[in-house]
Amino acid sequence: MRRRILSVVLLLVSLVAIGGLMAASLDPAQEWLKSKHANRETAIAEATVESRGPLAAHCARCHSEQGFLAWLPQLMAGNPGLIVDPNTGKPAEVPYLTQLGLTKDKVQPITCTVCHGEGFALRVKGSTPMLPSGFAAAGVGDGAMCMTCHNTRNGRIQWDSSDPKLYTGPHEAAQADVIMGKNVYFLNDTAELVSPHAAFVGDSCVTCHKTLGKEGHTFEPSETVCASCHGAAMKIEFVQEPTKHLLEQLRVAIEKKVLAARDKIKVVTAWDPKTDKDAPNTPIDATQIKSVDLLTIHGQLSFKFTMADGAEVYSQIGNVKDAPGEAGKPVFATSDPIVRAAHNYMLVVYDGSMGVHNPKFVRDVLLTTIRTMAQ
Numbered sequence: 001m002r003r004r005i006l007s008v009v010l011l012l013v014s015l016v017a018i019g020g021l022m023a024a025s026l027d028p029a030q031e032w033l034k035s036k037h038a039n040r041e042t043a044i045a046e047a048t049v050e051s052r053g054p055l056a057a058h059c060a061r062c063h064s065e066q067g068f069l070a071w072l073p074q075l076m077a078g079n080p081g082l083i084v085d086p087n088t089g090k091p092a093e094v095p096y097l098t099q100l101g102l103t104k105d106k107v108q109p110i111t112c113t114v115c116h117g118e119g120f121a122l123r124v125k126g127s128t129p130m131l132p133s134g135f136a137a138a139g140v141g142d143g144a145m146c147m148t149c150h151n152t153r154n155g156r157i158q159w160d161s162s163d164p165k166l167y168t169g170p171h172e173a174a175q176a177d178v179i180m181g182k183n184v185y186f187l188n189d190t191a192e193l194v195s196p197h198a199a200f201v202g203d204s205c206v207t208c209h210k211t212l213g214k215e216g217h218t219f220e221p222s223e224t225v226c227a228s229c230h231g232a233a234m235k236i237e238f239v240q241e242p243t244k245h246l247l248e249q250l251r252v253a254i255e256k257k258v259l260a261a262r263d264k265i266k267v268v269t270a271w272d273p274k275t276d277k278d279a280p281n282t283p284i285d286a287t288q289i290k291s292v293d294l295l296t297i298h299g300q301l302s303f304k305f306t307m308a309d310g311a312e313v314y315s316q317i318g319n320v321k322d323a324p325g326e327a328g329k330p331v332f333a334t335s336d337p338i339v340r341a342a343h344n345y346m347l348v349v350y351d352g353s354m355g356v357h358n359p360k361f362v363r364d365v366l367l368t369t370i371r372t373m374a375q
């Protein structure tokens with residue numbers, strides 16, 4: 001009799017336990033649906049042959065299930081470059097990309113099978129292979145899965161280069177670069193500048209964006225995530241507010257340099273954010289520029305000028321010229337420190353955590369860049 005009661009109690013206990021477990025990881029599919037990983041619109045816009053042509057061999061690596069799964073074996077084998085067609089050994093062309101399903105009707109976003117292989121095991125763990133951003137991340141636990149895509153994709157930057165020879169900006173996905181302390185100018189990033197948040201919290205990205213949160217597969221960190229490790233006194237604002245302040249100081253320092261050269265600015269290739277169209281040789285009265293903001297347009301470092309009358313003029317930095325037509329030269333050459341400073345600024349902005357991912361590194365980068373701009 002006693003035994004019987006005991007087993008009923010045990011059964012009840014285990015039912016409650018199972019209920020608790022199910023509540024903890026509600027339903028990965030429901031959570032995932034709420035996340036941007038489920039956003040098929042981005043996959044259609046960035047990872048299909050219809051919208052990108054052969055360039056889908058570039059973007060589809062991280063912007064689609066099919067592209068990622070075709071690319072992963074090659075990445076693991078040491079080639080982080082464009083998706084290769086195994087039949088030719090060369091970057092894939094439209095027919096092969098079409099065959100992979102990188103078309104508007106078939107493309108899939110970042111689905112379960114992107115991250116999970118057999119038995120739900122993560123496909124990448126512990127360390128990453130060489131990434132498109134030109135470095136590998138060692139000893140980062142389950143976060144290695146995230147870093148395969150969340151990196152700046154454009155190869156390694158030479159921190160002390162006096163002329164990068166291009167205006168390319170960091171990609172929107174700057175998290176791995178920032179947390180590993182890589183790909184900035186002016187600060188020696190060949191040193192070990194990895195964040196303790198990548199190296200010493202077990203699973204880096206996954207620890208904060210899943211394990212310690214309640215939102216599971218939305219990968220949203222909880223508002224009190226800092227307290228889990230640092231105690232209740234540590235608030236996210238302690239890092240984010242000073243970072244925002246330094247970012248604004250850097251923006252103003254860059255603005256000052258741009259305005260100092262405004263006598264030379266005669267035309268821009270004006271970009272329309274609504275239509276995504278470019279208008280070359282658009283005259284601009286640079287004496288009327290009131291403020292300068294930074295962004296990237298089609299991956300290129302760019303300015304947004306706000307004029308005295310409130311009008312907004314957007315242009316890639318390389319298209320801000322001293323004369324119309326063939327004779328026009330960029331006012332800011334690729335060797336101008338403004339270009340490297342703009343890169344550092346956008347890297348911190350695109351990381352999206354306002355310093356949290358690597359507090360000391362971000363602070364050092366911003367201070368060093370501000371000092372360089374003041375010279």
Ligand code: HEC
Nearest residue numbers: 042046058059061062063132148149150151153172173352
């Ligand atoms: C190495 C992986 C990788 C490659 C290659 C890549 N991207 Fe991305 N991209 C990402 C990730 C990850 C994000 C999301 C970053 C975030 O939200 O912080 C992103 C974000 C974007 C966004 C912003 C989306 C939004 O909703 O705001 C655009 C636009 C974009 N990518 C376009 C492209 C295009 C076009 C290409 C090809 C030329 C490309 N990407 C190649 C990883 C990549």
Ligand code: HEC
Nearest residue numbers: 025028029032037110111112114115120122142206216217
């Ligand atoms: C962007 C990568 C990613 C995607 C997409 C993803 N997962 Fe996960 N999943 C993880 C990570 C990271 C963990 C936690 C580590 C682990 O358990 O290996 C996890 C854990 C799980 C677990 C174990 C229980 C839990 O919640 O921790 C299940 C079950 C699971 N995922 C199912 C799914 C399903 C179903 C989908 C699609 C609806 C999905 N996952 C999409 C990364 C992903």
Ligand code: HEC
Nearest residue numbers: 036037039042062063068110114145146149205206209219
């Ligand atoms: C296959 C590539 C890929 C992998 C792997 C991946 N992501 Fe993403 N992630 C993306 C893309 C692409 C977007 C942006 C989609 C969009 O904007 O439509 C994104 C968006 C996000 C966002 C939302 C960003 C925002 O601006 O709101 C978070 C948070 C995120 N990912 C976290 C993670 C974490 C944590 C992992 C690892 C468990 C991970 N991702 C793995 C490609 C990837």
Ligand code: HEC
Nearest residue numbers: 143146147150175176179197204205208221351352353356
């Ligand atoms: C120490 C905890 C921690 C770690 C580790 C961490 N993150 Fe974050 N992450 C955050 C916090 C906190 C924010 C800011 C959220 C906010 O401001 O609302 C953030 C912001 C982001 C964003 C911007 C979009 C969003 O959700 O607000 C992305 C994307 C992201 N992290 C991805 C990653 C990736 C990928 C990694 C690993 C390379 C990583 N994170 C590692 C805590 C962390």
Ligand code: HEC
Nearest residue numbers: 196200201207225226228229235236239356358359360361
């Ligand atoms: C999973 C555990 C964990 C979480 C969550 C976490 N941290 Fe940390 N953090 C650490 C560890 C470990 C260190 C390194 C040891 C130390 O300084 O105490 C560290 C160091 C720091 C540092 C020192 C500066 C640096 O770059 O080394 C700051 C500032 C910091 N964390 C802020 C935050 C903030 C703000 C949050 C919340 C958004 C947060 N941390 C969330 C574990 C964590």
